Amino acid sequence: MLLNYILIAWRNMKKNRFHAILNIAGLAIGIAFTGMIMAHVWNELRVNTELKNADRQYVIKSKWKDKNMGFDLATSGALPKALKEQYPTLVKNFYRWDGLTLTVHGKEKDFKEEVQIGDSTLLDMFGFKVLAGNPTNALSTPNSMIMTEPVAKKYFGTVNAIGQTVEIENMAGQRQPFMLTAVIRVARDNGVTDLINNYSNGIILPESSISYFGRTIDNWKNMFIVGYVELQPGINPSQLNGPISKLLKENIPPNVYANLTPQVINLRDNYLEQNNGLVKRMLFTLSGIGLFILLMAVINFINISVSRAGSRMKEIGMRKVMGGRKHQLVWQFLIESTIIVCIATLLAFGCYLLLGPLFAQLVGKPLPALSEFPVYFVGYPLLFVVLIGLAAGLYPAFVLSALPSLSSLKESLKSVKENILLRKSLVAFQFFTAVVVLIGAFIVTKQVQFFFSKGIGYDKEFVVSAQVPRDWSPAGVAKMEGIRKQLVESPVVKDVTLTYEIMDGNNGGSLSIFPLGADATSAITAFQLCTDMHFAKTFQVPMAAGVFLAREGMTTDVHKMVINTRLAAALGYKDPADAVGKQVKFTELQDTYTIAGVTKDFHFGSMLQSIQPMVFFPIEVFNIFRYFAIKLKGGNVPQAIETLHQQWAALMPGAPFEYKFMDDSLAKMYQTELQLKKTAYTATVLALVIVLLGVIGLVSLTVQKRTREMGIRKVLGASVNSIISLFIKDFMAVMIVASVVACPVAYYLMQYWLNSYEYHVEITALPIMMIILSLGILTSVMIVLQTLRVAVANPVKSLKVE
Structure with a gap:
């Protein structure tokens, strides 16, 4: 049967x-x-x-009252180790790492790599699968090195390369060989090698090598170290709150402790909860x-x-x-x-x-x-x-x-009436969903376009950035300045700036600033940026008053700095021009500085947050830099990049030319929003396809059932247009009701989403009306195509249909 x-x-x-x-x-x-x-x-x-x-396993994060003071994914470098040593009944193991972008010189090619310098407890604590090498002593010596599987294959062509070496360049431009002792396989987004900003740390170096790079990990005042702890079985993470608070209070500056709330987050939850x-x-x-x-x-x-x-x-x-x-x-x-x-x-x-x-x-x-x-x-x-x-x-x-x-x-x-009511209700829900999806996709698109528009406050067009070899010394700065001058002379280059930051939200930390003679307790925390005098010109950042560090051709004064309009207002200057020439102090620095200029506000980071107070120091103050940001003249961009590549190789042999346009940097910052935009587009297409398939199917069935009726109408003198309009009116009434209900729902949902951004587009009625009108026209076209054949047919044939 x-x-x-x-x-x-x-x-x-x-x-x-x-x-x-x-x-x-x-x-x-x-x-x-x-x-x-x-x-x-x-x-x-x-x-x-x-x-x-x-x-x-938990990561120790930091919640700051003043968000400019620290990094939420990091903690005090000495804290995890101290917890393990002083509270062994609570903490079974720990791991810390500091992340750097370094030039790695292989046998044939050189690359910029995200490098993690961490404790030797890595493999024992997290249990990454070891494909080659001995996990027990993989990070036991200062020149040892672990690579992930893809990176090992990139440099050696195989994972079975234990004992082979690469040279890694430090901040002083020195090279030192590191020997491969283990190759591991890691899952993506694993919370250890892929924790921060979607950067994948493919090389892990031992903590004992940290001094070669001029850094420290085991330091209470270093609040930029990522730290993990593994608790003893049966221990609740809340039991760490007291010990963490006690250790931090005893070892970090009081003003830092007052602004800091440590958070112990399980690694399984952290991925979902990070970035708010x-x-x-x-x-x-x-x-x-x-x-x-x-x-x-x-x-x-x-x-x-x-x-x-x-x-x-x-x-x-x-x-x-x-x-x-x-x-x-x-x-x-x-x-x-x-x-x-x-x-x-x-x-x-x-x-x-x-x-x-x-x-x-x-x-x-x-x-x-x-x-x-x-x-x-x-x-x-x-x-x-x-x-x-x-x-x-x-x-x-x-x-x-x-x-x-x-x-x-x-x-x-x-029960035919109930059947019709059911059918119309279901069709109305389809139109309702389609309208919500269409409006949502439109607003997401407008917001993403806003991220990349001129409203960001600077000109990103034809700007590329590439990391340079790091010799963080006065001689290294002078050498890079000489190379910068030669790059500017290129026929494809409009301007170049040597800088520690580009417009991707990653700055060199923060400082507390206050007017000279004022009480230090009233200090304003501001982003610290280090760059040269060509930064504003390269990025076309407009000045509100004064000059950006120094005028062209003049020597940079290391005691002059620049602030943005937001910081000028926070310091009490109603007019940016009033700030020019004023002297200020920093709680973290000894010297007194003079404000040389005030920039107009621009979006250095994501529009999720408001524009922050910023202070620009000349590179010579700290002698740190990472990038050449190069503004091209436009025209044939691929040819310009090739020309620039050749000059780069001639001026800095052995330094990889790995460039990215500012659009790419912004795309990384707004990766989630861009993914949502693509998904919204796909959902829009699918929603339209499904709605139109439903309309086609239902109209086809209705035409079959009403073929004889249309024949009678034609015999009685009805026109083709009047017959087609019968079917259009049937669906248009349903679509209008659905749209009326959908509009406030879509507005509420999208306004809720937009409110998560400090700066966002406004939802207006005209685009929404155009969306609904377009959907109505498209639906009408589908109905006309389905009914036209029967509407123009010989009514005699229609009357014979049963």
């Missing part, structure tokens, strides 16, 4: 292949897209769970989009199934007259709908395999392979098939099969 049901279902789908294809296609699209989103969400929730004892829960919000947003798309697809499937069932009343009557029983009819309809869902689900799995790489580009991370999912996940698609199959088959199975045989043969349905 079951085989007979399946055979009849297959024949029915072949007979009505158009509607079957629409049903299967719409449902498969929804299942595939939602499945990929859920796979991505599941993959993100797994981050850090592969670490050994991840449930007992940005990852978690993104996952919630993606999940909501996916579920709405799936719900639209399911409603589309149910709607067409229910509408299609109404045309099978005569078939139901014939089956009952021929002896068919109600339970047999019930099984027939339920099996038919379940088969369609099964086919759609199988197609969705195919889409997952074929389109997975494209979706990975949307979210910026690869999707897990089907083999990575636990076995019990098989139950989810099976449960989905059963539930949706039942939902779509319930109406024809129980309502239509219960009708008397005579009513079925006459195609008389007493």
